[in-house]
Amino acid sequence: MTMSIRIEAALEGAVLRASAGQAPPLLAQSLRYALFPGGARLRPQLCLAVAKACGDDHPALADAAAAAVEMLHCASLVHDDLPCFDDAPVRRGKPSVHMVYGQPLAVLCGDALIVMAFDALARAGAMAPSRLAPLVSTIVLGVGLPGGAVAGQAWESEPDPQVEPYHAAKTGALFVAALMAGAIASGADPLPWRRLGETLGAAYQVADDLLDAFSDQDECDKPIGRDAALKRPSMVARLGVKGAHDRLQSLIGEAVAAIPPCEGEQTLRELVRIQATRLVPKQLALSAA
Amino acid sequence: MTMSIRIEAALEGAVLRASAGQAPPLLAQSLRYALFPGGARLRPQLCLAVAKACGDDHPALADAAAAAVEMLHCASLVHDDLPCFDDAPVRRGKPSVHMVYGQPLAVLCGDALIVMAFDALARAGAMAPSRLAPLVSTIVLGVGLPGGAVAGQAWESEPDPQVEPYHAAKTGALFVAALMAGAIASGADPLPWRRLGETLGAAYQVADDLLDAFSDQDECDKPIGRDAALKRPSMVARLGVKGAHDRLQSLIGEAVAAIPPCEGEQTLRELVRIQATRLVPKQLALSAA
Numbered sequence: 001m002t003m004s005i006r007i008e009a010a011l012e013g014a015v016l017r018a019s020a021g022q023a024p025p026l027l028a029q030s031l032r033y034a035l036f037p038g039g040a041r042l043r044p045q046l047c048l049a050v051a052k053a054c055g056d057d058h059p060a061l062a063d064a065a066a067a068a069v070e071m072l073h074c075a076s077l078v079h080d081d082l083p084c085f086d087d088a089p090v091r092r093g094k095p096s097v098h099m100v101y102g103q104p105l106a107v108l109c110g111d112a113l114i115v116m117a118f119d120a121l122a123r124a125g126a127m128a129p130s131r132l133a134p135l136v137s138t139i140v141l142g143v144g145l146p147g148g149a150v151a152g153q154a155w156e157s158e159p160d161p162q163v164e165p166y167h168a169a170k171t172g173a174l175f176v177a178a179l180m181a182g183a184i185a186s187g188a189d190p191l192p193w194r195r196l197g198e199t200l201g202a203a204y205q206v207a208d209d210l211l212d213a214f215s216d217q218d219e220c221d222k223p224i225g226r227d228a229a230l231k232r233p234s235m236v237a238r239l240g241v242k243g244a245h246d247r248l249q250s251l252i253g254e255a256v257a258a259i260p261p262c263e264g265e266q267t268l269r270e271l272v273r274i275q276a277t278r279l280v281p282k283q284l285a286l287s288a289a
Numbered sequence: 290m291t292m293s294i295r296i297e298a299a300l301e302g303a304v305l306r307a308s309a310g311q312a313p314p315l316l317a318q319s320l321r322y323a324l325f326p327g328g329a330r331l332r333p334q335l336c337l338a339v340a341k342a343c344g345d346d347h348p349a350l351a352d353a354a355a356a357a358v359e360m361l362h363c364a365s366l367v368h369d370d371l372p373c374f375d376d377a378p379v380r381r382g383k384p385s386v387h388m389v390y391g392q393p394l395a396v397l398c399g400d401a402l403i404v405m406a407f408d409a410l411a412r413a414g415a416m417a418p419s420r421l422a423p424l425v426s427t428i429v430l431g432v433g434l435p436g437g438a439v440a441g442q443a444w445e446s447e448p449d450p451q452v453e454p455y456h457a458a459k460t461g462a463l464f465v466a467a468l469m470a471g472a473i474a475s476g477a478d479p480l481p482w483r484r485l486g487e488t489l490g491a492a493y494q495v496a497d498d499l500l501d502a503f504s505d506q507d508e509c510d511k512p513i514g515r516d517a518a519l520k521r522p523s524m525v526a527r528l529g530v531k532g533a534h535d536r537l538q539s540l541i542g543e544a545v546a547a548i549p550p551c552e553g554e555q556t557l558r559e560l561v562r563i564q565a566t567r568l569v570p571k572q573l574a575l576s577a578a
Contacts, residue, residue: 022454023435027443031434079400084392101446103373107396108443111368114400115433118407122425129418136411136425144404145320146312154316154397157390165311 003048004041006059010067011035014116030101030109031116034074039092042275043178044070046200049271050182050193053264058131062185064124065135068117069178072143075113078106080153114143128187135184142177149174156232163233171208172201192260199258200272203251207279209234210244245280252276292337293330295348299356300324303405319390319398320405323363328381331564332467333359335489338560339471339482342553347420351474353413354424357406358467361432364402367395369442403432417476424473431466438463445521452522460497461490481549488547489561492540496568498523499533534569541565 015035019028044066051062081088081096082103088096098106118136125132145151152170155161176197180190212227213236227234235244255272259265304324308317333355340351370377370385371392377385387395407425414421434440441459444450465486469479501516502525516523524533544565548557 018434021435022458024440024443024447024450024458026446027440028434075400079396082396084396104446105443107368107371107373108439108446110396111364111399111403111439112434112443114403115429115437115439118425119429119433122422122429126422126426129422132421132425133411133415133418136407136421137415140404140408140411144408145307145317145401146310148404150397150400150404151313151316154313154394154401157315157393157397158313161313169311169313 003045003052006048006063007041007044007066007070008036008038010063010120011038011070014067014071014120017119018112018116026101027105027108027112030097030105031112033100034078034097034109034113035071037092038070040275040278041070042204043073043174045271045275046175047178047182047185049264049268050179051186052182053262053268054183054186054188055263056186058124058128058185058187061124061128061131061135062182064120065139065181065185066178068120068139069142069174069181071113071117071120072139072149073174075110075117076143076149076153078113079110082106085153085156131184131187134190135181138180138184138190139177142174142181147173148177161233163235163238166233167202167205167235168198171205172198175201175204196255196258196260196272199251199255200275203248203255203276204279206235206244206248206251207281209236210241210248211281212236213241213244248280252279292334292341295337295352296330296333296355296359297325297327299352299409300327300359303356303360303409306408307401307405315390316394316397316401319386319394320401322389323367323386323398323402324360326381327359329564329567330359331493332362332463334560334564335464335486336467336471336474338553338557339468340475342551342557343472343475343477344552345475347413347417347474347476350413350417350420350424351471353409354428354470354474355467357409357428358431358463358470360402360406360409361428361438362463364399364406365432365438365442367402368399371395374442374445406432420473420476423479424470427469427473427479428466431463431470436462437466450522452524452527455522456491456494456524457487460494461487464490464493485544485547485549485561488540488544489564492537492544492565493568495524495533495537495540496570498525499530499537500570501525502530502533537569541568 015032018031047066047069048062056062077091078097080086081091082098089099097109121136141148143149147169152166155166176194179193179197183190183193239247256269259268304321307320336355336358337351345351366380367386369375370380371387378388386398410424430437432438436458441455444455465483468482468486472479472482528536544561545558548554
């Protein structure tokens with residue numbers, strides 16, 4: 001089974017469980033709307049790739065870890081799009097959740113997705129109990145406080161945010177968690193995967209800053225120009241477009257070099273390169289060519 | 290150690306862990322603000338009481354379960370108070386979280402508390418791995434979809450909500466989860482505790498409806514008259530004040546009768562009676578006396 005099929009099936013299973021019985025129909029619909037169709041599914045792809053590289057001896061747990069990471073990512077998108085944050089009317093090429101279902105259900109949709117992530121882990125973890133606690137703790141580091149995605153978003157409400165802890169928390173932490181969770185799900189030591197996660201997270205954040213500053217609205221699945229409008233710390237504001245592009249290329253190189261020796265090393269190297277290429281805004285790739 | 294000291298210590302530990310290192314300071318403050326000083330701590334008290342009644346052979350896990358349930362309850366209060374839901378300016382006698390920290394941090398505060406609940410379970414569960422998965426799954430049933438607290442809140446956004454599934458999800462499910470989690474944390478069968486949880490949850494919901502319809506603002510720690518104003522299904526609207534009060538008394542009797550045979554049965558009976566008495570709005574208790 002391809003990784004994409006495994007990821008979509010795990011997400012579908014989570015939505016079906018949440019929508020069973022007497023679930024409130026609109027909230028159940030909003031979950032499906034928030035999760036499908038997905039974006040690049042970058043984090044769960046990386047999670048599964050590492051699980052495979054580490055032997056994939058418990059695929060159901062790896063699938064649950066990948067789905068959990070994606071549900072937490074989507075929860076953060078739904079909440080970040082709310083009027084009190086980015087006030088984003090569009091996400092992944094369609095109206096954002098609060099535009100379709102209203103703010104109350106958008107808040108609850110994010111809450112439900114967070115809970116569903118831990119439910120998925122617990123269900124699959126029941127068959128591999130010794131892996132469950134480290135898996136939950138690792139994913140919590142990626143999403144919660146002090147340094148996960150929620151903390152990252154909260155830096156935008158601080159009067160004087162610092163760019164490194166902000167970016168590390170906002171995007172880096174969930175990449176690190178995705179990779180380390182893949183290793184734990186396969187019973188492997190997660191620590192050798194930390195550096196790759198940090199580097200990919202940093203690359204992704206620079207790419208996101210470039211996309212926000214530089215790309216056409218057509219190319220981007222969310223409103224652009226927000227960083228400058230909202231006066232957020234941005235690598236483009238700091239290094240310029242050329243500087244940020246150079247930094248992205250060097251981070252991609254670092255990421256490939258940070259892949260630890262493992263069974264599927266070559267496949268993983270390929271995946272990182274492919275995903276990295278997708279990060280570069282098209283116009284920039286053309287003008288650099 | 291008294292149950293109250295155990296609960297406060299477990300919550301304090303969770304806030305300290307979340308506030309460590311480079312946590313965004315305002316969000317960290319908001320967590321403390323949302324959790325302390327607490328209300329009656331009804332759910333964690335019941336959770337610990339059941340854990341004790343079942344032998345309390347792993348107190349750290351019982352404490353984590355109690356703290357998790359309370360953090361999830363507080364998360365739902367923070368989100369329910371938001372302008373897009375109840376728009377409540379006051380909670381537990383002080384300005385609500387969004388009034389002090391703003392809406393973005395209030396959304397994130399609730400998100401962080403949800404994540405912290407599962408973190409607490411995973412940390413303590415690492416020493417009792419076989420109990421962790423059922424503990425997480427049980428608490429998920431109390432808070433998530435299809436029938437937990439988040440689902441309950443979502444029924445308020447449905448065009449035609451039904452009173453029983455709405456109330457069962459909005460308050461009953463987390464009571465059930467609190468009690469069953471106490472049993473699981475002590476390695477006991479959780480099922481005998483379900484009925485007590487359902488009955489207490491129903492009693493609490495009737496009491497809440499009475500409080501909303503009947504009490505003085507002075508007596509109540511949140512804005513009153515909201516159910517009628519927001520046209521929510523309410524037992525008072527359905528049965529009248531006297532009918533709802535009779536129903537509350539009969540549910541309290543059912544709850545005491547639903548306590549399964551156990552070690553600390555007498556203490557637990559006492560606790561249920563004391564907590565139940567606190568549920569009856571003062572004016573109503575006086576007029577009924």
